Amino acid sequence: MEKILVNFQICLFPNNEQNTNRLIREEQQYEIEELAKSTEDNFSCLNIDQQAAFKKIITAVENNTSDIFFVDGPGGTGKTFLYNTLLGKVRSNGDIALAVASSENQPDAAEQKEFAEWLLKVEE
Numbered sequence: 001m002e003k004i005l006v007n008f009q010i011c012l013f014p015n016n017e018q019n020t021n022r023l024i025r026e027e028q029q030y031e032i033e034e035l036a037k038s039t040e041d042n043f044s045c046l047n048i049d050q051q052a053a054f055k056k057i058i059t060a061v062e063n064n065t066s067d068i069f070f071v072d073g074p075g076g077t078g079k080t081f082l083y084n085t086l087l088g089k090v091r092s093n094g095d096i097a098l099a100v101a102s103s104e105n106q107p108d109a110a111e112q113k114e115f116a117e118w119l120l121k122v123e124e
């Protein structure tokens, strides 16, 4: 069954000009210059595989192609480092990047999982 955001009783987007949504407000409070500098530093450290993933994902973002990527790798191989570099790149361009995750340990885990699956359009 198709879900729309209102089914999850959350509001990702502000409903007035004061941007009352916390997620959006936080996204608008980055020190862009500082973030751009640290993102550049991180980018220059990426290994070949991270660079390839970065390029592919950022190209999709810049072309607005709504692609889905699955980054896999053993623990400690730099997935989080890659995510943070990607998030920094998007945010330092003044755009909004929301990182979401589902956790089995939260009281509302089923709802989070359903939301994450809807968001990622992943079928079990």
Ligand SMILES: Nc1ncnc2c1ncn2[C@@H]1O[C@H](COP(=O)(O)OP(=O)(O)OP(=O)(O)O)[C@@H](O)[C@H]1O
Residues within 6 Å of the ligand: 045, 046, 047, 050, 073, 074, 075, 076, 077, 078, 079, 080, 081, 082
């Ligand atoms: N290209 C890189 N240059 C410098 N440090 C890096 C790079 N990639 C990863 N690291 C560092 O290596 C460590 C492990 O990386 P990271 O936490 O991103 O791995 P991970 O794949 O997300 O691990 P896990 O799956 O266990 O969460 C971190 O300290 C991170 O800062």
